[in-house]
Amino acid sequence: MTATRILVVEDEDAIRDMIKFAFSKSGFILLEAETVEEAKTLMADDIPSLILLDWMLPGQSGISFIQWLKKQKAYSDIPIIMLTAKAEEENRVLGLDTGADDYVTKPFSPLELIARIKSVLRRGGPIADPKGQINVGPLCLDIYAHTASIDGEILDLTRNTYDLLRFFMTHPNRTYNREQLINFVWGLTADIDERTVDVQVRRLRDELKPYQQDHLIKTIRGVGYQFSSENSDV
Numbered sequence: 001m002t003a004t005r006i007l008v009v010e011d012e013d014a015i016r017d018m019i020k021f022a023f024s025k026s027g028f029i030l031l032e033a034e035t036v037e038e039a040k041t042l043m044a045d046d047i048p049s050l051i052l053l054d055w056m057l058p059g060q061s062g063i064s065f066i067q068w069l070k071k072q073k074a075y076s077d078i079p080i081i082m083l084t085a086k087a088e089e090e091n092r093v094l095g096l097d098t099g100a101d102d103y104v105t106k107p108f109s110p111l112e113l114i115a116r117i118k119s120v121l122r123r124g125g126p127i128a129d130p131k132g133q134i135n136v137g138p139l140c141l142d143i144y145a146h147t148a149s150i151d152g153e154i155l156d157l158t159r160n161t162y163d164l165l166r167f168f169m170t171h172p173n174r175t176y177n178r179e180q181l182i183n184f185v186w187g188l189t190a191d192i193d194e195r196t197v198d199v200q201v202r203r204l205r206d207e208l209k210p211y212q213q214d215h216l217i218k219t220i221r222g223v224g225y226q227f228s229s230e231n232s233d234v
């Protein structure tokens with residue numbers, strides 16, 4: 001499903017339970033791992049929108065997990081919020097230096113956690129409103145109905161093309177190469193090659209063209225594609 005999925009990597013049951021409680025009213029889907037190894041296994045099938053990462057974990061530490069994530073093409077863009085204990089001030093700085101986007105200090109309130117998550121996700125692009133809609137210019141994506149529309153007219157998209165548009169709309173103004181698009185949009189195990197990415201982009205542009213919105217998807221020569229949410233007025 002396409003609701004925002006958040007992975008927590010945390011060995012303390014009490015903290016995971018607290019996060020579960022915080023999420024029960026937020027609409028986020030929680031994926032849970034107690035160790036880095038478990039997290040890696042989980043992520044092979046399901047790339048989360050954000051990772052909540054404890055520092056002190058049995059086995060591999062949170063910081064070495066960040067270092068690993070940043071080297072993986074499929075995962076390097078996933079935002080990370082570190083969960084740190086009060087006594088770990090230095091770790092917090094090191095975490096941010098290594099590539100964490102933010103941190104929260106334990107114990108934290110559910111409201112604070114949700115606010116931080118939303119703030120970090122917003123930097124990466126718009127997230128759905130409570131009705132499950134994402135609006136960029138005249139384009140409206142309904143993540144519950146799996147449809148996209150312009151001025152109320154529903155576009156005729158295949159599942160693959162819809163998935164591509166959804167990714168673009170939630171990650172605007174950043175360039176992705178074909179390999180990243182395959183990994184982020186359809187997953188590492190998808191039977192989609194780089195040429196198919198071009199085909200999907202062409203189909204999407206063909207659907208947007210009658211509404212003069214095909215310019216939203218830009219070809220970045222020698223790199224890949226970018227969805228532009230700027231100057232998108234008709």
Ligand code: CA
Pocket residue numbers: 010011012054055056057
């Ligand atoms: Ca811990």
